Amino acid sequence: MQSTQIVTRHADRVIEVVERRTQLGPDANAQRLLRSWQRSLNTHQVDPARVNSPRVVGYPALREHRERLEAFMRISREGIDRLQAQIVPANYCVLLTDADGITIDYRTVPALEREFREQGFRPGTCWSEEWEGTCGVGTSLIDGQPTLVHRDEHFRTHNIAFTCSSAPIFGPDDQPVAVLDASALHAPMQRESQLLVFRMVIERAQQIENAFAYYNLRPYWVLQCGRLAEFLSVQTDYLIGFDESGRITGGNRRAKLELFSRDGRPPLFVHDLFECTAHDILATAHGRPGQAFPLRLLGSGERLFANLHAPALRRHTWLRPQAEPVPAAHDGRPAAPLRGFGHLAIEDVRLRDNVERALKVANRNIPVMLLGETGTGKEAFARAIHDFSERRDKPFVALNCAAIPESLIESELFGYRDGAFTGARSKGARGKIQQADGGTLFLDEIGDMPLQLQCRLLRVLAEGEVLPLGAETPIPVQLHIVCATHQNLQERVREGRFREDLYYRLNAAVFMLPPLRERTDIGQVIDRVLGEESAAMGRQGQALDSAVRCALEHYAWPGNIRQLRHAMRYACAIADGSALRAEHFPPEIFAETAPGHEPQAVEVYPAVPVAPVSAVPPIALSDAEAILRAQMIATLRRNQWQVKRSAQELGMSRATFYRKLDKLQIVPPNRRDG
Numbered sequence: 289m290q291s292t293q294i295v296t297r298h299a300d301r302v303i304e305v306v307e308r309r310t311q312l313g314p315d316a317n318a319q320r321l322l323r324s325w326q327r328s329l330n331t332h333q334v335d336p337a338r339v340n341s342p343r344v345v346g347y348p349a350l351r352e353h354r355e356r357l358e359a360f361m362r363i364s365r366e367g368i369d370r371l372q373a374q375i376v377p378a379n380y381c382v383l384l385t386d387a388d389g390i391t392i393d394y395r396t397v398p399a400l401e402r403e404f405r406e407q408g409f410r411p412g413t414c415w416s417e418e419w420e421g422t423c424g425v426g427t428s429l430i431d432g433q434p435t436l437v438h439r440d441e442h443f444r445t446h447n448i449a450f451t452c453s454s455a456p457i458f459g460p461d462d463q464p465v466a467v468l469d470a471s472a473l474h475a476p477m478q479r480e481s482q483l484l485v486f487r488m489v490i491e492r493a494q495q496i497e498n499a500f501a502y503y504n505l506r507p508y509w510v511l512q513c514g515r516l517a518e519f520l521s522v523q524t525d526y527l528i529g530f531d532e533s534g535r536i537t538g539g540n541r542r543a544k545l546e547l548f549s550r551d552g553r554p555p556l557f558v559h560d561l562f563e564c565t566a567h568d569i570l571a572t573a574h575g576r577p578g579q580a581f582p583l584r585l586l587g588s589g590e591r592l593f594a595n596l597h598a599p600a601l602r603r604h605t606w607l608r609p610q611a612e613p614v615p616a617a618h619d620g621r622p623a624a625p626l627r628g629f630g631h632l633a634i635e636d637v638r639l640r641d642n643v644e645r646a647l648k649v650a651n652r653n654i655p656v657m658l659l660g661e662t663g664t665g666k667e668a669f670a671r672a673i674h675d676f677s678e679r680r681d682k683p684f685v686a687l688n689c690a691a692i693p694e695s696l697i698e699s700e701l702f703g704y705r706d707g708a709f710t711g712a713r714s715k716g717a718r719g720k721i722q723q724a725d726g727g728t729l730f731l732d733e734i735g736d737m738p739l740q741l742q743c744r745l746l747r748v749l750a751e752g753e754v755l756p757l758g759a760e761t762p763i764p765v766q767l768h769i770v771c772a773t774h775q776n777l778q779e780r781v782r783e784g785r786f787r788e789d790l791y792y793r794l795n796a797a798v799f800m801l802p803p804l805r806e807r808t809d810i811g812q813v814i815d816r817v818l819g820e821e822s823a824a825m826g827r828q829g830q831a832l833d834s835a836v837r838c839a840l841e842h843y844a845w846p847g848n849i850r851q852l853r854h855a856m857r858y859a860c861a862i863a864d865g866s867a868l869r870a871e872h873f874p875p876e877i878f879a880e881t882a883p884g885h886e887p888q889a890v891e892v893y894p895a896v897p898v899a900p901v902s903a904v905p906p907i908a909l910s911d912a913e914a915i916l917r918a919q920m921i922a923t924l925r926r927n928q929w930q931v932k933r934s935a936q937e938l939g940m941s942r943a944t945f946y947r948k949l950d951k952l953q954i955v956p957p958n959r960r961d962g
């Protein structure tokens with residue numbers, strides 16, 4: 289427990305530094321620290337004198353955070369184990385957080401576990417800057433850079449005895465997916481004492497990032513490149529994925545930063561990057577299996593050494609059950625859709641992980657819960673699981689609990705016997721449960737199911753039989769249950785509006801479907817929907833012009849794929865020629881900030897004269913960045929410059945949002961000088 293004097297002294301110092309904008313030192317690190325303290329006080333409104341331990345989320349929430357990163361956690365384990373072996377004996381703990389700052393993996397020695405725990409170091413602890421103020425994890429997430437926060441560089445007095453070395457780990461969409469951190473409770477005063485551990489954390493984080501990049505590139509040919517042939521197996525500089533046609537499909541972060549952006553635009557093909565074609569590379573690698581071979585970068589002529597790895601997984605072929613024939617088009621009619629997931633766009637990294645997992649549970653008697661915003665494809669995903677499974681020749685029955693009146697859900701679901709109630713059909717009716725016998729029952733918007741029916745549904749699941757209204761003898765049924773919701777079911781459980789026992793029964797396998805704006809394959813989704821809608825209209829060769837494509841890729845799509853489909857259907861219908869242009873789409877997709885609409889003041893920033901946000905960014909931006917900048921400014925204005933609401937609307941985490949504010953140089957009105 290800290291003395292009141294220490295608490296007051298540290299808190300006073302922090303407030304004074306922030307308010308007077310006192311420089312903490314001449315170097316870039318001190319300036320970053322000052323910016324973080326400013327954010328902590330002014331934006332997040334954290335109280336530096338708050339002395340309690342950090343916030344810890346409960347186990348069900350922790351499980352969800354972990355499940356979202358299941359594949360990543362599996363891949364990162366080896367790297368974390370090694371860091372643990374190196375530094376935990378020196379009284380450190382090692383932790384991994386997700387992009388929300390929630391601790392999803394945590395290690396220390398048993399002898400120190402209790403002491404660390406008392407200070408808040410444990411699974412589930414939230415180390416976001418919004419909550420803790422300046423700290424290793426939170427500040428790494430916002431700045432996107434490795435961060436050493438030593439002792440009284442921490443914002444909250446509670447944390448000033450700790451030292452935290454953190455490094456963000458980026459995913460394929462160039463956003464942090466996690467942060468690796470090593471912390472100690474009692475550190476020597478000198479900051480330099482931590483530089484070695486800090487370097488070890490950065491290196492491990494890079495290794496994990498590369499392993500994750502490789503995992504995501506595994507459906508493709510992967511070039512592993514480095515500057516030294518002898519070190520190639522232990523030190524990878526660049527990973528570059530390409531497909532059979534030589535088209536570059538992605539790379540690790542370093543390849544993107546150093547190679548893909550050399551001429552201001554990413555190379556499309558292998559021969560745009562190297563002085564050879566993909567075919568040359570395949571031939572060379574084939575001739576010298578397992579040996580590194582030289583490659584020259586186009587332009588600079590610099591020599592790299594490379595190993596080639598064959599695709600670990602053939603795309604899409606694994607998505608169908610074995611031996612299932614691919615239906616062919618005939619009679620000029622469109623081909624029947626492929627069974628399972630074949631007719632859906634699923635190139636997004638998170639979705640691919642979901643599909644891999646879904647295939648594993650499809651033929652097990654495990655209830656599936658699909659979470660995601662409206663229109664993200666929950667029903668399509670449920671149907672794909674059914675079509676893949678052994679039950680595919682049995683019925684797939686869907687019931688939307690939010691779309692029918694509460695009073696009718698019971699008879700719709702459980703059915704009724706003849707004469708069960710006034711107005712009932714004389715012969716009675718089979719409910720959805722019975723109709724789905726042997727197949728799949730898809731309960732959409734399960735969160736809207738009335739409480740007393742939840743109890744009856746639980747009984748059906750537990751006992752495998754249904755009792756129709758007015759009947760005396762239960763009827764045995766065999767069901768695979770898939771349910772979906774866009775609500776926060778845990779919150780409904782807490783509010784007593786959803787039964788906890790049913791919640792745990794239904795959420796055995798949870799899948800989070802990403803919103804369209806966050807999907808790494810948004811381009812493919814757009815192409816697929818365009819192809820389908822255009823074909824349905826009997827139009828041929830319809831295509832998007834590049835400005836429209838760019839706007840579609842950066843629009844926030846609150847209604848997700850459904851909204852995209854409707855917009856595309858309309859555009860395909862009204863376009864006269866084959867080019868789909870801006871005027872064929874709803875104007876909000878291209879919305880710029882309305883002129884003359886000036887932002888209102890925000891209470892979190894000290895009041896200074898308000899200047900309008902320049903429509904012209906102070907830095908050179910790509911088209912995509914310019915559109916995103918305009919979109920962020922419009923959203924911020926609509927929300928009176930409240931970051932939390934705006935980030936939510938655009939589907940970004942707050943850390944990502946702040947990073948983009950910095951990168952696109954959007955300055956809130958009250959922080960600009962008059």
Ligand SMILES: Nc1ncnc2c1ncn2[C@@H]1O[C@H](COP(=O)(O)OP(=O)(O)OP(=O)(O)O)[C@@H](O)[C@H]1O
Pocket residue numbers: 631632633634660661662663664665666667668669732774813816817849850853
């Ligand atoms: N992966 C995908 N690729 C292409 N189209 C898709 C994909 N997922 C969904 N769609 C299309 O998006 C639209 C909405 O899908 P769906 O009805 O499954 O969403 P939902 O999440 O169940 O919506 P709600 O929550 O409102 O019920 C449909 O037209 C569907 O065909």
